Amino acid sequence: xxxxxxxxxxxxxxxxxxxxxxxxxxxxxxxxxxxxxxxxxxxxxxxxxxxxxxxxxxxxxxxxxxxxxxxxxx
Numbered sequence: 001x002x003x004x005x006x007x008x009x010x011x012x013x014x015x016x017x018x019x020x021x022x023x024x025x026x027x028x029x030x031x032x033x034x035x036x037x038x039x040x041x042x043x044x045x046x047x048x049x050x051x052x053x054x055x056x057x058x059x060x061x062x063x064x065x066x067x068x069x070x071x072x073x074x
Contacts, residue, residue, distance in 0.1 A: 002024065
């Protein structure tokens with residue numbers, strides 16, 4: 001079984017940016033009670049990737065607003 005985790009960020013101007021932050025795979029023979037759901041190491045990795053994606057989008061949007069609103073900024 002494979003699960004893709006995607007993040008979609010919609011900016012104030014209506015643009016939407018999508019990115020894949022992770023993929024989980026479980027072979028049928030690995031589906032035991034110890035391996036069901038999200039494991040702690042996987043959760044930590046996904047949270048780190050999610051934080052990076054959100055932070056990057058916030059910085060990019062803030063930078064764009066700064067550049068777009070200041071005539072001589074670049």
